[in-house]
Amino acid sequence: MPNSILTIVLVSVIGGLLYAAYEQHVKLQLKKHKAKPDEETQKEIADLKERVAVLEKIVTDEKYNLRKEIDSLDKAS
Structure with missing residues (x-):
C-alpha cells in the first residue's frame, strides 16, 4: 500500500514538472x-x-x- 501512494505522488510531481516545462517552452515560442x-x-x-x-x-x-x-472663402460667400 505505501508503494502505491509513493508511486502516485512521484507520478504527480513529475507530471507537474513536465507540464510546467512545456508551458515555459510554449510561452518562449510565442514571445x-x-x-x-x-x-x-x-x-x-x-x-x-x-x-x-x-x-x-x-x-x-x-x-x-x-x-x-x-x-473656404468660396464657401463663406
Whole structure:
C-alpha cells in the first residue's frame, strides 16, 4: 500500500514538472514570434511610412494651404 501512494505522488510531481516545462517552452515560442515581425509585415510598415511621408508633403505644401483658404472663402460667400 505505501508503494502505491509513493508511486502516485512521484507520478504527480513529475507530471507537474513536465507540464510546467512545456508551458515555459510554449510561452518562449510565442514571445519569439511576437518579437520578430515577418517579412510581409515589414513591407507593409515600410509602405505605410512612405504613404504618410507623401501625405505630410501634400499637407505642408504652400499651394495646398492657399487652395484651402480659397475654398473656404468660396464657401463663406
